[in-house]
Amino acid sequence: MAARAGGRRLSLDLLQRATVSEVSLASEVKRVECECCGLAEDCTGGYVRRVKERFCGRWVCGLCAEAVKEELERRVPREEALRAHMEVCRSFNRTVRPNPAMSLAAGMTEILKKGSRRAGRGGSKKKSCTFKGCTAG
Numbered sequence: 001m002a003a004r005a006g007g008r009r010l011s012l013d014l015l016q017r018a019t020v021s022e023v024s025l026a027s028e029v030k031r032v033e034c035e036c037c038g039l040a041e042d043c044t045g046g047y048v049r050r051v052k053e054r055f056c057g058r059w060v061c062g063l064c065a066e067a068v069k070e071e072l073e074r075r076v077p078r079e080e081a082l083r084a085h086m087e088v089c090r091s092f093n094r095t096v097r098p099n100p101a102m103s104l105a106a107g108m109t110e111i112l113k114k115g116s117r118r119a120g121r122g123g124s125k126k127k128s129c130t131f132k133g134c135t136a137g
Contacts, residue, residue, distance in 0.1 A: 034061035036082075036089040055082055064089070 032048055033040045035058045043051075052059055056079050060068065064085060071081030095106075 032059045034064055035059055036064040036067075036086050037061060038089075038093065039063070058082065 027044055027046075029042050029044055030048070031040055031042050039061045041061060048059060051065070055065070055068065060082070067085050067088075068078075068081050071084055072078060074081075076084070095102075
């Protein structure tokens with residue numbers, strides 16, 4: 001009888017250790033990097049697993065997840081929405097991050113080009129300036 005009780009006790013100890021081990025793995029924090037923008041976050045393994053399940057096996061930060069959700073509102077498949085957002089991030093990382101000043105200049109140039117194209121089509125009408133002290137019109 002004592003051997004049987006000892007065997008049961010041993011099984012219970014093993015079960016408790018296994019459960020504690022699983023809980024500690026699930027709550028263990030690790031650093032993960034967003035596969036879209038490169039942002040690094042500290043997250044639990046369980047959270048990382050849930051996010052990867054939602055985003056085709058890829059780790060996506062909260063900000064990128066929201067951007068992908070907006071893409072999904074256009075009724076595109078999840079993989080396509082994720083791919084489109086990842087391409088935007090890649091483009092941003094290639095152009096804006098290395099040289100923000102050049103990116104700003106390129107953006108302003110693009111705005112001016114669009115404005116001049118509209119003006120050439122007659123789509124933009126000149127408005128008189130209402131700013132106090134302005135002599136432009």
